Amino acid sequence: MGRVFNEALFDIKKHPGVSLLILIQISILIFSANFFFEVIGNTINQTQKQNAEIGELKHYALTDNLVGDYEKEFLKREDALINLKKFNAALENKDEYGYVEAYQSPLLIFDEKMPETTLLGYDDNNPERSIGKVNGEVACEVKGFAVTKGFMRLNPVKNSAGEIIPDSTYDEENGNVNIVLGHEYEGIYSIGDEVRAMSMGEKIYNLRVVDFLEEGASVYYRNKYLNLDRYVLTVFPSDKEIPKDYEEYHSQIVRLIMKMNGEFVTKENPDDIQAFVNEACKEAHIYPASKVESSTNAQIAITGTAIDVIIKTFEKMLVILAVFSVASTIIFVSIKISRNKKYYGVLLLNGYSKKEIFAIIMVSFGIVIACANALGLFVYKLSALFTTIDSVNVPATIAANIVIFLSAMASTLFIIKETQIDKFLRGIND
Amino acid sequence: MININNVVKTYCDGMNKTEVLKGVNLTVFEGETVALMGRSGSGKSTLLNIIGGLISPTKGSVSIDGEETDYTDTNSLYKLRREKVGYVLQDFALISRKTVLNNVTFAVRSKAYKEKGYAKVKSMLADVGLIDKLESYPFQLSNGEKQRVAIVRALVDNKRILLADEPTGALDAENAERIMSIIKEKVKENNMAALIVTHDKDVAAKCDRVVNIEYGMIRSGM
Numbered sequence: 001m002g003r004v005f006n007e008a009l010f011d012i013k014k015h016p017g018v019s020l021l022i023l024i025q026i027s028i029l030i031f032s033a034n035f036f037f038e039v040i041g042n043t044i045n046q047t048q049k050q051n052a053e054i055g056e057l058k059h060y061a062l063t064d065n066l067v068g069d070y071e072k073e074f075l076k077r078e079d080a081l082i083n084l085k086k087f088n089a090a091l092e093n094k095d096e097y098g099y100v101e102a103y104q105s106p107l108l109i110f111d112e113k114m115p116e117t118t119l120l121g122y123d124d125n126n127p128e129r130s131i132g133k134v135n136g137e138v139a140c141e142v143k144g145f146a147v148t149k150g151f152m153r154l155n156p157v158k159n160s161a162g163e164i165i166p167d168s169t170y171d172e173e174n175g176n177v178n179i180v181l182g183h184e185y186e187g188i189y190s191i192g193d194e195v196r197a198m199s200m201g202e203k204i205y206n207l208r209v210v211d212f213l214e215e216g217a218s219v220y221y222r223n224k225y226l227n228l229d230r231y232v233l234t235v236f237p238s239d240k241e242i243p244k245d246y247e248e249y250h251s252q253i254v255r256l257i258m259k260m261n262g263e264f265v266t267k268e269n270p271d272d273i274q275a276f277v278n279e280a281c282k283e284a285h286i287y288p289a290s291k292v293e294s295s296t297n298a299q300i301a302i303t304g305t306a307i308d309v310i311i312k313t314f315e316k317m318l319v320i321l322a323v324f325s326v327a328s329t330i331i332f333v334s335i336k337i338s339r340n341k342k343y344y345g346v347l348l349l350n351g352y353s354k355k356e357i358f359a360i361i362m363v364s365f366g367i368v369i370a371c372a373n374a375l376g377l378f379v380y381k382l383s384a385l386f387t388t389i390d391s392v393n394v395p396a397t398i399a400a401n402i403v404i405f406l407s408a409m410a411s412t413l414f415i416i417k418e419t420q421i422d423k424f425l426r427g428i429n430d
Numbered sequence: 431m432i433n434i435n436n437v438v439k440t441y442c443d444g445m446n447k448t449e450v451l452k453g454v455n456l457t458v459f460e461g462e463t464v465a466l467m468g469r470s471g472s473g474k475s476t477l478l479n480i481i482g483g484l485i486s487p488t489k490g491s492v493s494i495d496g497e498e499t500d501y502t503d504t505n506s507l508y509k510l511r512r513e514k515v516g517y518v519l520q521d522f523a524l525i526s527r528k529t530v531l532n533n534v535t536f537a538v539r540s541k542a543y544k545e546k547g548y549a550k551v552k553s554m555l556a557d558v559g560l561i562d563k564l565e566s567y568p569f570q571l572s573n574g575e576k577q578r579v580a581i582v583r584a585l586v587d588n589k590r591i592l593l594a595d596e597p598t599g600a601l602d603a604e605n606a607e608r609i610m611s612i613i614k615e616k617v618k619e620n621n622m623a624a625l626i627v628t629h630d631k632d633v634a635a636k637c638d639r640v641v642n643i644e645y646g647m648i649r650s651g652m
Binding site: 003006007010013014343345346347348349350351352353354420421 | 482484485504505508509511512513517519523524525527528536537539583
């Protein structure tokens with residue numbers, strides 16, 4: 001065994017370039033296997049979790065139904081705002097959750113007493129940049145989260161008393177928009193406090209604090225959980241009132257158009273949803289995207305629950321990864337044996353058996369695989385600095401090693417067995 | 431002693447059959463150096479490879495020291511090359527990244543040769559004038575020196591048979607003569623049987639006997 005080990009070490013040193021290439025190839029495979037399984041695993045887990053919470057419900061992302069020249073023509077109509085409101089009302093009244101939409105959108109609060117941790121610039125260690133003046137008045141830029149009632153029905157959150165915040169909390173009262181503040185705001189504001197703020201469309205609103213969220217309250221937003229401790233939670237303005245001036249008219253138009261890209265959460269199938277949207281567009285004199293050649297592929301795309309698609313994609317990528325692993329290992333083993341043919345021939349000539357040659361190759365490969373694992377996992381751990389994943393996937397690592405080692409073993413065995421000794425020798429005598 | 435009895439070797443390539451050896455009979459005695467001469471394609475190297483267990487005969491048998499070689503048992507063939515047969519080739523067959531000493535010691539199996547830091551191996555290398563070259567690499571040696579290393583490697587572990595395929599083919603006259611002297615001396619000293627394939631008449635002249643092979647059959651010197 002000592003002789004085999006010594007020759008295995010020599011085998012590695014003999015062609016360091018080939019050994020290094022094999023090491024890099026395997027470390028890439030180890031890294032990929034971990035990264036792939038962790039990312040897919042996390043995605044499947046989160047999707048399954050979300051699906052468990054949602055149950056039979058499906059998510060449908062609405063495509064922009066006002067596109068290109070059709071949008072320009074629509075906005076020239078005198079009844080554009082009325083039709084947009086009609087369309088929006090149809091969406092919001094659909095099913096149990098209605099229209100589900102949420103925006104992370106900063107708010108400008110006209111108040112100096114904002115806690116530093118709530119300022120937008122706090123994340124960049126530059127909270128001062130979030131304090132300025134608007135029309136001579138001090139205003140602070142804070143984290144805002146604007147939602148529809150449907151979104152909050154889907155993501156019920158509790159207040160600091162431990163009770164689920166009801167829908168009615170988000171209703172407007174006497175021109176005031178009710179807001180719920182994240183945990184960081186407790187002690188700074190009290191229930192009933194009023195502040196002024198500017199939001200999308202640059203309209204100034206009177207905000208009234210009606211509740212505080214419990215510490216750690218979070219919602220599922222864009223495939224991850226968003227902690228709301230530092231947020232001001234507002235509901236999209238209903239825009240039911242008649243605009244008083246052109247500025248308000250323009251603000252409502254902008255907001256209503258922005259609200260056209262949300263989601264439906266429903267038990268219905270895609271065809272039914274498509275039919276519903278087309279009917280709502282027709283009622284509102286909106287030319288639906290499904291009839292426009294230049295629009296996106298699908299009027300409605302299914303999001304969030306496509307776990308079958310994720311799993312199928314995962315299976316395809318797994319096959320590609322496995323095929324690449326096997327193919328690249330076989331190629332590198334063949335190159336290695338080919339480069340060392342003469343050396344193996346000399347060993348055979350001097351009494352080494354094919355079994356010993358096989359053992360030398362496999363031990364040298366084993367040493368390289370061990371080093372490659374160390375390198376691959378080290379780089380994987382480094383990558384955790386830039387991603388949200390960091391735990392080593394032990395089954396994936398073991399599986400990758402088994403695939404690589406078995407491929408190497410099978411190809412080595414085949415080549416050694418099929419090559420007659422005199423062919424190794426012809427490598428010597430060439 | 432090598433005893434070759436009616437050895438036939440036929441190569442098949444689809445429908446084509448080539449009979450390279452057509453019933454070779456030959457005995458090489460202990461302490462004897464026999465030169466095997468013949469034109470290219472006459473079967474010299476094939477015969478050498480059969481004796482060394484690298485390929486198997488189609489018919490016939492080979493005995494080494496009275497023991498018939500079992501060509502169906504790969505383990506016994508490896509054992510043959512490990513314990514009984516030493517090879518010397520025209521291109522020396524040294525491993526380029528091993529030192530002179532390592533080029534010999536990797537082939538050593540017996541304890542006697544491993545003892546005291548391969549003292550016996552070093553002594554053999556000293557015998558052939560390479561004591562100062564133990565840590566040198568093949569690229570640092572002359573062709574004559576390389577062939578001397580190959581000879582020492584072929585002799586370790588008290589091998590019984592020396593098979594040399596054109597051992598002086600890459601050497602000048604002076605080195606060729608030196609190599610042949612070493613071979614003859616060591617063969618006699620160790621009571622080995624040596625079979626040397628050569629085109630060179632001067633080399634053949636230095637051997638105890640010359641055997642001619644033509645069209646796969648021994649013509650003279652059996």
